[in-house]
Amino acid sequence: MKFNQHIAFKHDHGITLQWVSEDNSWLAVVTYQQEVIKKIDSNSDPDASNKEITFKKWTLINCSVPWIGLSADGNSLTNIPGFEDVRNKISGEATLILTCINNGIKGKKLFESIWKSPTIGFDDFWPVDKA
Secondary structure, rough: OOOOEEEEEEOOOOEEEEEEEEEOOOEEEEEEEEEEEEEEOOOOOHHHOOOEEEEEEEEEEEOOOOOEEEEOOOOOOEEEOOOHHHHHHHHHHHHHHHHHHHHHHHHHHHHHHHHHOEEEEOOOOOHHHHO
């Protein structure tokens, strides 16, 4: 079964990507969310010891796909056989997109080289658009 990129959209709660099977019977959805991370910078200027650094990072928080099912005992998730090629394709694209949205300056160009379907809400998302 072949899946094609369908849409990518930026919304108030994050970024969602969708792929649809060629026969329109299956949908794969990946969602990213931005998290604020605070760290203590012990390598900063010795006169400013333990300076707190705050930055934002995108993380993949959800992957709803048709090749995940319940195990025979119903207690865990398992990969359903037969979807290996599409699973590798979509998980690879999802990982590359995560790299793009965390990359900042060069991320837009990389994103556009990977995601060929429509996008919504990415106006002024990339740092290059804000310059």
